[in-house]
Amino acid sequence: MAPGSTVRRQVATRGYIFVPRLLSNESTISAVSQLGTIATLAGLDRVQILCPRKRADAPPNIYSGNFGLDAFPFHTDLAHWSLPPRYLALRCIRGAAEVATRLFDSGGIVHAVGQAALRRALVLPRRPVGGARSLLPLLQRIEGVSLFRWDQIFIGPATRTSRATCEAVSSFLAAAPGEHISLAERGDTLVIDNWRMLHGRTGVLTTALSRRVERVYLVNL
Amino acid sequence: MAAKKKSVKVLADPHAWSKDALLAKAQRFAEEMASNTPDDWRFMLWSTLALELLARAALANVSPTLLAEKEWPNVYYALGHQPKTNKFVPRSIDITAVFTRLREAHTGLDPRLAGFGVLHMHRRNEELHSGRLSLDNTKNSTWLPIFYETCEALLVSMDETLNTLFDDETVATAQAMIAAARDQSSKAVEGTIRAHKTVWAGKSAPERKQLVAQATAWATRHIGHRVKCPACECDSILTGVPTGPPNKTLKGDEIIERQTHVPSRFECVACGLKISGLPQLHASNLGDTFTVTYTYEAAEYYAPDDPWEGYEPDNNEP
Numbered sequence: 001m002a003p004g005s006t007v008r009r010q011v012a013t014r015g016y017i018f019v020p021r022l023l024s025n026e027s028t029i030s031a032v033s034q035l036g037t038i039a040t041l042a043g044l045d046r047v048q049i050l051c052p053r054k055r056a057d058a059p060p061n062i063y064s065g066n067f068g069l070d071a072f073p074f075h076t077d078l079a080h081w082s083l084p085p086r087y088l089a090l091r092c093i094r095g096a097a098e099v100a101t102r103l104f105d106s107g108g109i110v111h112a113v114g115q116a117a118l119r120r121a122l123v124l125p126r127r128p129v130g131g132a133r134s135l136l137p138l139l140q141r142i143e144g145v146s147l148f149r150w151d152q153i154f155i156g157p158a159t160r161t162s163r164a165t166c167e168a169v170s171s172f173l174a175a176a177p178g179e180h181i182s183l184a185e186r187g188d189t190l191v192i193d194n195w196r197m198l199h200g201r202t203g204v205l206t207t208a209l210s211r212r213v214e215r216v217y218l219v220n221l
Numbered sequence: 222m223a224a225k226k227k228s229v230k231v232l233a234d235p236h237a238w239s240k241d242a243l244l245a246k247a248q249r250f251a252e253e254m255a256s257n258t259p260d261d262w263r264f265m266l267w268s269t270l271a272l273e274l275l276a277r278a279a280l281a282n283v284s285p286t287l288l289a290e291k292e293w294p295n296v297y298y299a300l301g302h303q304p305k306t307n308k309f310v311p312r313s314i315d316i317t318a319v320f321t322r323l324r325e326a327h328t329g330l331d332p333r334l335a336g337f338g339v340l341h342m343h344r345r346n347e348e349l350h351s352g353r354l355s356l357d358n359t360k361n362s363t364w365l366p367i368f369y370e371t372c373e374a375l376l377v378s379m380d381e382t383l384n385t386l387f388d389d390e391t392v393a394t395a396q397a398m399i400a401a402a403r404d405q406s407s408k409a410v411e412g413t414i415r416a417h418k419t420v421w422a423g424k425s426a427p428e429r430k431q432l433v434a435q436a437t438a439w440a441t442r443h444i445g446h447r448v449k450c451p452a453c454e455c456d457s458i459l460t461g462v463p464t465g466p467p468n469k470t471l472k473g474d475e476i477i478e479r480q481t482h483v484p485s486r487f488e489c490v491a492c493g494l495k496i497s498g499l500p501q502l503h504a505s506n507l508g509d510t511f512t513v514t515y516t517y518e519a520a521e522y523y524a525p526d527d528p529w530e531g532y533e534p535d536n537n538e539p
Contacts, residue, residue, distance in 0.1 A: 039231055082235035082242075116384040120252070122245055130234030135245035141380070159252045161388075219231065 007035050007191065008221045011087070015105050015197040016181075016190060022091065024187025028214040032089045035191060036221040039085050050090070050213040052099075052204040066153055069205075074104050074173050074198035077217070079151035080125035082134060083142070085217035090190045092183035096208035100180035101190055102200045106139075106148035108176065113168045115139065118148070121165035123155040138165065147195040173198070183213055191221070238285040238299055238313065240379060243278035247271050251386040258468070258481050258512040259365060262348075262356040268368055269345035271386070276319050276338060279375040283326050288313045316342045328378040334371045341368065362508035366402035369395035390465035394483055394510075397499055401508060404500035414505060417452035417494045429453075436491035446482070446511040450489035457489035459507060471519070478515045484508060 010017040023031035028047050032038060040046055055068030063072050078084040090101060110118060118139035125133050135158055140147050149155065150169065157163035180202070181190055192199055194217075204211065235242040254267035280287050289295035290312040294304035298311040314322075317339050324335040341364065347355040373383050373395075383392045401407070421429070433455050440447050440456035450457040461482035468479045487496040487507050502508045 041231055042233060078231075078233075081231070081233045083230060083232035085231045116389065119385055120248055120388075122249055132234055132237075134235050134242055135249055136235075137241075137245055137248070140241065159249055160256070161252055217231070 004035065004221070011191060011193050011221055016103055016192045018181050019189045019191070021185050021187040022189040024185070028089075028091045028093075028216060031187065032091060032189065032191075032216050032218070035089065035189075036087060036218040039217040039219045041085065041217060044217075046216060048215045049093075050215055052209050052211055063153070069203060069209075071102075071203045072201040073152055074102065074176065074178065074200045075151045075153075076106075076149050076198055077194050079123075079149035080127075080129055080136075080154040082129075082136065084147070084149060084194055085219065086193070086195055087218035087221060088192050088194050089216050089218060090183060090192070091214045091216075092186055092188040093212035093214055094210055095182075095184040095186065095188065096204070096211035097182050097184040099204050099208050099211055100182045100202045102178040102180055102202060103192065104173070104176050104178040104198045106146075106150070106196055106198060109148070109150075109169055109172055110139065110146075112172050113165060117161075117165050117168075121162040122158040123149070123162065123166070124158045126154055126156055138162075138169070142195075145195060148198075150198055191218070236285065236299075236301055237311070238277075238281055238288050240278050240282040240285075243274050243281055244379065244381075244385070247274035247278055248386055250274060255387060255391060256468075258479055259361045259510045260512050262354070265356040265359060265361075265364070266345065266348060269341055269348075272338060272341055272368065272371065273316050273319075273345075275372060275375050275386070276316065276323060277313070279328055279330070279378050280319055280323055280326070282379045283328065287322055287326070288319070290314055323375070323378075328375070330371070330374050330378070334367070334374050337364075337367045337371055341371075360506075360509050362503060362506065362510075365510070366395075366398040366503070366508075370399045370402070373399070388465070394464045397483065398503075398508070401498075401500040401503040404504075407498070407500035407504040410496055410501040410504050413496070414452050414494065417492045421453040421492045432491040436489065439490045446484070446513070448487070448507060450492060450494055451505050451507065452494045453489065453492040455489055455491035457487065457491070457494075459484045459487050459502075459511065461485045461511065463513075464510070467515075474519050476517045476519055478517070480513050480515075481510050482513055483510050 007017050023034065029038060038046060052069055053064040055065060058064035058068070060066060076084060077088050119137055121138040122135045123138060124135060136149065136155065138149060152170065157166045183190060250267050250271035254264055254271055257264040257267065277288060286296050286299040289299040292312070294306050294309055295312050297304050320335045320338040323330045324332055344355050344359070347353060369383065372386060376382055376385055383395055387395065436455040436457065440458050443458050445458035445460040447456055448459050449455070461484040464481045464483055470477050483499060484502045484507060485497070485499060487494070487502060487505070496502055496505055496507065499508060
């Protein structure tokens with residue numbers, strides 16, 4: 001297993017780390033706790049089970065209810081929250097080599113669209129969060145760290161110029177290839193800097209419907 | 222010893238008095254402000270709203286508790302808790318107190334800028350609470366440079382820049398205005414104006430009358446913004462450079478194009494006074510940005526340029 005300092009260094013450098021077969025006989029809580037502190041978030045289970053679902057079988061408040069077995073577009077998790085979790089870990093329970101998690105560094109978006117424009121771009125959650133809807137910038141700095149948020153379903157532009165900036169980001173991402181990583185073996189774990197990296201899932205064929213991934217959020221590494 | 226791991230709290234919804242929530246709202250108001258031209262009263266009204274939110278964000282950046290009215294439930298609320306008090310509505314301090322606290326809280330806001338902030342809020346209150354059109358006839362050169370300077374000081378206190386609120390073109394204009402207002406050397410132009418005033422006063426009445434008529438005709442024919450000369454008060458011309466692309470609106474069959482200009486040159490043909498440069502124009506009370514408006518027929522606007530307009534269509538000999 002990669003030591004904690006290696007995990008921290010690689011996530012700081014590349015925005016993510018892939019750890020093959022991380023303590024594959026242990027629970028996700030137990031295994032991922034070796035890498036960092038698992039967050040407890042209001043209204044969410046500490047460990048969430050992700051499995052492919054057809055659009056008709058899933059509610060509209062989750063990605064499967066919008067995209068079904070098709071590819072999930074690039075996004076950051078909980079982009080509609082004021083302060084989304086810093087890290088997320090995806091851990092394979094039942095693998096599917098033909099399904100991949102796509103990753104893209106927001107640094108490419110900042111370079112293409114411009115830091116100032118992204119910092120002025122304001123979005124609103126599509127639904128109230130905690131009883132209210134608050135303006136959120138696409139790009140902000142939190143205690144010296146950049147936080148980029150993106151989601152094409154759960155947030156939308158709040159002003160005219162923000163709409164133009166969001167369209168520029170969408171166009172850029174439409175042509176962004178990203179890196180592909182498959183969680184194929186039990187215990188395969190992908191830790192992602194959720195403030196920096198966008199992620200998405202490739203489409204799922206009927207042969208991969210048994211894929212099971214567990215997700216936890218981390219407050220530090 | 223291993224370094225302590227740093228954790229950042231995860232929050233679903235931001236605190237209404239948090240720096241980030243207040244700054245985001247200031248950004249929204251600044252965008253509305255910038256969608257109007259600086260000589261439009263709405264530009265100034267949105268500027269007052271943006272400045273209030275920006276000032277509150279800067280104070281919240283020190284601590285949201287500084288925004289709380291004195292009763293303890295307000296302080297408790299500012300700390301992120303919900304008081305048990307029945308029908309509790311959080312109350313924050315008024316904006317004058319916000320500027321007073323900013324001035325005394327090492328935010329870099331000097332008394333001059335804090336004083337402007339209070340004055341700007343008074344203008345807004347007069348606009349909102351009385352029937353007087355307080356914002357309609359305020360020359361933008363009297364408030365816009367110090368407005369941008371105040372915004373910049375508040376943003377810097379939060380480790381931000383003017384680019385957080387405004388696009389690149391507006392920031393460039395704002396910085397030129399701030400520099401012009403600070404430029405003391407430009408005060409020399411006041412002597413030039415006095416000299417032209419003296420020479421003008423020495424001219425005979427018939428000569429002045431003839432020059433006034435010539436100046437009016439000249440100012441009508443020439444392209445530029447017509448203003449009164451600070452020396453002889455005749456019609457004269459101010460020209461400038463655009464601050465960004467024109468704003469186009471469609472009204473019936475006409476396209477109206479409005480473009481904000483920063484003044485760069487002044488000329489009066491009556492007394493011969495010429496002034497160049499924004500700092501000198503600002504010192505001469507000619508530093509107001511102005512809007513140039515063009516009206517086109519939609520067909521004319523979208524029609525491609527035709528160098529042989531007026532001739533029959535091209536034909537290889539009839």
